[in-house]
Amino acid sequence: MKKRNSFRRILTIGVCTGLLFCISGCAGQEKQMTDQAETRPQMIIGSDNYPPFNYEDADGKPAGIDVDLATEAFDRLGYDAVFTYIDWEAKKQFLENGDIDCIWGSFSIDGRENQYHWTTPYMISRQVVAVSKDSDIYTLADLEGKRVAVQSTTKPEEIFASHTDERIPELAEIFSLQNRELIYPFLSKGYADAVAAHETAILQCMKDYDLEYRILEEPLQTVGLGVAFSKYDDRGIETELSQVFEDMREDGTLEEILENYLEHPEDYLEVDTCEK
Structure with missing residues (x-):
């Protein structure tokens, strides 16, 4: 009888010990998973305030097309996307210094192909000219002798300053403003006769501030938007990200984000139609 009781005690101790090992093991696995989640690598993305691609929501958090796309795309690659606002004029310097991993902010590939390691374009955008509703400017040719406001270091500034597009006449003046948001007051107050920017950004500004501009039917250029990495970055992330864009295009995620x-x-996803 004593031997049987002893056996039962030994069995009980064994079961309890096994449970303790199990609980300890499970807790260890949970801690390991938590540690892995906490140590997930970050992808630092340089951008600027450019609705609807990137802006701060009511809670002061980054929001917009590029924010949603980057969050989803980098999540698929195992990174946490972290947006930081930078001086857009110094974007390449930030990238070369290693302050950011990439530039992602309605950034046109066209004309800059050799300056960065680029992803394939994830969408297209039209660079357009907008004027006041009662303006007598209806075509690009009508800009002769007029004043145009643009954001500095952008594609419209390059187009107007280069004098390589035969459709663009001689302007009276080009206002190149570091702050994108200032180009619209320049137009509204009559300092400029027209503004030039991404069509999506102009439409967003009109919506946000209840403005009535007229966008010229003839675009300056149709460009592909991509993500830029340093030429010295040999990680090959731009190639991996390009594949993710293709996957997101096929599974409908790209269109689902844009329609928000x-x-x-769908008109902005016809990347094969943009000028390369």
């Missing part, structure tokens, strides 16, 4: 911000999102 743009009417007719």
Whole structure:
């Protein structure tokens, strides 16, 4: 009888010990998973305030087309996307210094192909000219002798300053402003006769501030938007990200994100139609 009781005690101790090992093991696995989640690598993305691609929501958090796309795309690659606002004029310097991992902010590939390691374009955008509703400017040719406001270091500034597009006449003046938001007051107050920027950004500004501009039917250029990495960055992330864009295009995620911000999102996904 004593031997049987002893056996039962030994069995009980064994079971309890096994449970303790199990609980300890499970807790260890949970801690390991938590540690892995906490140590997930970050991808630092340089951008600027450029609705609807990137802006701060009511809670002061980054929001917009590029923010949603980057969050989803880098999540698929195992990174946490972290947006930081930078001086857009110094974007390449930030990248070369290693302050950011990439530039992602409605950034046009066209004309800059050799300056960065680029992803394939994830969408297209039209660079356009907008004027006041009662303006007598209806075509690009009508800009002769007029004043145009643009954001500095952008594609419109390059187009107007280069004098290589035969459609662009001689302007009276080009206002190149570091702060994108200032180009619209320049137009509204009559300092400029027209502004030039991404069509999506102009439409967003009109919506946000209840402005009535007229966008010229003839675009300056149709460009592909991509993500730029330093030429010295040999990690090959731009190639991996390009594949993710293709996957997101095929599974409908790209269009689903764009339709939260743009009417007719399918029109912006025809990347094969943009000038390369």
